[in-house]
Structure formats: C-alpha cells, structure tokens
Amino acid sequence: xxxxxSGKTAVVxxxxxxxxxxxxxxxxxxxxxxxxxxLGIEGAEETARMIREKSGKALAVKVDLADYExxxxxxxxxxxxxxxxxxxxxxxxxxxxxxxxxxxxxTKWKREIAVNLSGAFYSIKQVCNSMIERKWGRLIxxxxxxxxxxxxxxxxxxxxxxxxxxxAKTAAWELARMGITSNVVFPGLVNxxxxxxxxxxxxxxxxxxxxxxxxxxxxxxxxxIAYLASEQSKGINGAEIMVNxxxxxxxxxxxxxxxxxxxxx
Ligand code: NAD
Numbered sequence: 292x293x294x295x296x297s298g299k300t301a302v303v304x305x306x307x308x309x310x311x312x313x314x315x316x317x318x319x320x321x322x323x324x325x326x327x328x329x330l331g332i333e334g335a336e337e338t339a340r341m342i343r344e345k346s347g348k349a350l351a352v353k354v355d356l357a358d359y360e361x362x363x364x365x366x367x368x369x370x371x372x373x374x375x376x377x378x379x380x381x382x383x384x385x386x387x388x389x390x391x392x393x394x395x396x397x398t399k400w401k402r403e404i405a406v407n408l409s410g411a412f413y414s415i416k417q418v419c420n421s422m423i424e425r426k427w428g429r430l431i432x433x434x435x436x437x438x439x440x441x442x443x444x445x446x447x448x449x450x451x452x453x454x455x456x457x458x459a460k461t462a463a464w465e466l467a468r469m470g471i472t473s474n475v476v477f478p479g480l481v482n483x484x485x486x487x488x489x490x491x492x493x494x495x496x497x498x499x500x501x502x503x504x505x506x507x508x509x510x511x512x513x514x515x516i517a518y519l520a521s522e523q524s525k526g527i528n529g530a531e532i533m534v535n536x537x538x539x540x541x542x543x544x545x546x547x548x549x550x551x552x553x554x555x556x
Contacts, residue, residue, distance in 0.1 A: 294521035297322030300373040301520065302366065304356060304414060305383030307334025309483030310433060312341075313509035314380055317517045319347035323378065326369030328354045330383075348373070356383055356410030357402060366417040375421035378429045378520040381411045384451070386485045389444040400447045407451030411458055419466065428471035429520045432459045433512070436477055436535065456531065463529030472528040474519050479535030482506040502537020 301318045305311035306327035312334070315325050319342040327349055329335040335351035342349035350372045354365035370376065384407045388399050411432060422428025437445050438452025455475065462473035480486060480497050486506070498506060515534045518524050 294321045294517050294523065296378070296517070296520060299323045299377040299520075300326065300369065300375060301378035301380065302326040302328060302369055302376050302414070302418070303380045303382060304328045304354070304410065305381075306338050306351075307331035308338075309382075309485055310478065310481055310509045310512050311380075311382035312338045313513035314382060314516050315349065316341060317510065317513035318378070318380075318520060319345070319349060321517050321521075323520070324348040324373040325350070326366075326373065326376070327351045328356070328365050328369075328383070330355055356413070357405035359413050362410065362413040362417060366414070370421075375425065376418040377422070377425075377427060378431070379414055379418045380431045380433075380516055380520070381414055381455075382433045383407075383410065384433070384448075386448065387488070388447055390446075391444055392446045395446055403447040404451050404454070407448070408454040408458065411455055415458070415462055419462075419471070422471050423466070423469045426470035428466070428469075429524075430459065430462055430466075430471065430473040431516050431519050432456075432473075432475045433516075434459075434475045434477055434531075436479075439477075439531075460529045467528055472519070472525065474524075474527055474530045474532060476512060476515060476519070477531065477533045477535055478512050479507045479537075481509055481512065483509060505536070507534075507536060 296318060301323040303311055303315045303325060306315040307329035315327050315338050319325050327335040327338050332353040339349035339351040350369055352365045352368050355361045385403045388403050432455050434455050435452040437449035438456055441449045459473045459475045512534050
C-alpha cells in the first residue's frame with residue numbers, strides 16, 4: 292500500500308503491544324516517523340527496535356496518559372526528535388477493569404476514565420495548535436462496541452469509550468475547516484495480549500457469535516488506521532468506522548448470558 296506518510300510525524304499511544312504496536316509498525320512501513328508512547332517502556336522500546344530493524348524511524352517514550360505533565364513531556368520529546376505531530380492515534384486503554392456498578396471501586400473508575408478518556412483530551416491539546424498552524428492533521432481514536440452499547444461489568448470501560456466517541460466527534464466539528472480530520476475506529480475481538488487473558492468459554496462464545504467466526508489480527512485495524520492517517524482519506528471526518536468483521540450487534544458483550552452476573556457477586 293502507499294499511503295505516502297513519508298516524513299510525517301505520528302504519535303501512537305499504547306504502542307507497546309497489541310493493536311498499538313501493529314499501528315506503529317504499519318505507519319512506519321508507510322514512511323512515518325513514529326513516537327511510541329506507553330506506560331510499558333520495555334514493550335515500546337521493543338516496538339521501536341522492530342521499526343528500526345526495517346530501517347524506519349521511531350522513538351519510544353514512557354508516559355502515564357492519566358497525568359497531563361507526563362503527556363506534555365512525552366509529546367515534547369517526540370516533537371524535538373521528529374518535528375510537529377501530523378498524526379495522533381489514541382490506542383492506549385485500560386481494558387481489564389471489570390466489575391458491576393455495584394462493585395466498581397471508585398479509584399479504579401477514576402483511573403480508567405483518566406487513562407481512556409482524559410488522556411485522549413490531553414493528547415489532542417498537545418497536537419491541535421501546530422496542526423491548525425500547518426492546516427493539516429489526523430486524529431484517530433480506537434473505541435469499542437462497548438462504547439455504543441455499554442457492557443455488563445464494563446461500566447468504566449464503556450463510559451470512557453463512549454466519551455471518546457463524543458470527544459472525537461467534537462474535534463471533527465471544531466477542526467474540520469482547518470484541514471484536520473478526526474475519526475473513530477471500532478475493532479471486533481482482536482488477538483492481543485489483553486484478549487488472550489480472557490476466559491476460554493467467553494472467548495469461544497464471542498467468536499461463535501461473530502459473523503466471520505474468528506478473531507481479528509491487529510494488522511486489520513492498523514491498515515484502516517494508516518488509510519485514515521493519509522491524504523487519501525481527507526473526506527472522512529467524524530466517522531464511526533467498524534472494522535469488526537460484520538454486523539454483530541450484541542455479540543461483543545463480554546458477559547451477556549443469564550447467570551453471568553454471578554461471576555461478579
Ligand atoms: P492492550 O491492553 O494490549 O494495550 C493497551 C496498551 O495501553 C498497553 O501497551 C498499555 O501499557 C497501554 N497503557 C495502559 N495504560 C496506560 C497509561 N496510563 N499510559 C500509557 N499507556 C498505557 O490492548 P489491545 O487489546 O491492543 O487494545 C488496544 C485498543 O483497542 C484499546 O483502546 C482497546 O480498548 C481497544 N479495543 C480492543 C479490542 C480487542 O479485542 N483487543 C476490542 C475493542 C476495542
């Protein structure tokens with residue numbers, strides 16, 4: 292593919308593993324210089340090494356996306372190395388904080404909203420001024436089906452992911468006439484370290500309900516995101532893009548059978 296990202300600066304949050312790593316690798320393949328922001332610096336370094344092995348340019352930076360100062364420092368390091376950010380992809384999230392509303396701990400709720408949603412707001416703040424000045428930019432957010440439907444045992448996750456959709460669409464409204472697009476991508480169930488830790492029966496149930504009857508590979512998301520990062524996608528703005536293998540409306544609810552609630556009692 293040629294999405295012609297040569298010389299562009301891309302920042303990918305959550306690039307230490309899973310979907311984020313695949314996004315980093317594909318953007319680098321397409322010529323972008325990639326800032327890999329993650330709390331897991333070892334994984335981020337490994338992604339950077341994989342990019343450099345193929346003669347790409349990458350910088351791994353440790354960040355806590357819940358903390359504005361940390362986000363500010365991390366973006367600053369990428370800009371010093373590669374110049375102003377053209378493409379910002381927000382992939383990072385806490386994905387394993389499951390409890391019913393009744394059981395959810397306040398600190399865990401706050402942390403998840405801070406990482407999954409506030410961090411995205413902080414990241415837009417970091418890049419929007421220079422994108423406006425240069426009249427070009429791409430903002431891409433990875434949400435989840437739970438952000439549309441809610442999810443049993445997923446109160447903070449689904450709320451943060453729905454908030455992310457609203458944030459992305461607000462950016463789409465506000466920045467559209469400045470050459471900047473903002474879009475949201477929705478995966479199906481993707482084969483990543485996060486999903487590998489799901490109970491086998493839950494995994495089998497979701498796959499069985501899925502239209503294609505399989506797990507997705509992270510690259511399937513990454514190629515869509517690379518297209519959204521390109522000039523060719525300039526007419527797509529404020530879109531909700533399903534990259535989830537089919538129209539399975541409720542198939543992605545992790546705990547949706549009668550009796551599942553017992554798991555949380
Ligand atoms: P993952 O858990 O493998 O990766 C998430 C990354 O975010 C990790 O590298 C982690 O270190 C990083 N991160 C977490 N907290 C952070 C913080 N405070 N600061 C910086 N980095 C932090 O997840 P994944 O399975 O690759 O999913 C990636 C994205 O796709 C997430 O937004 C997830 O909600 C979404 N998604 C995934 C699936 C799936 O099936 N895997 C389905 C729907 C949506």
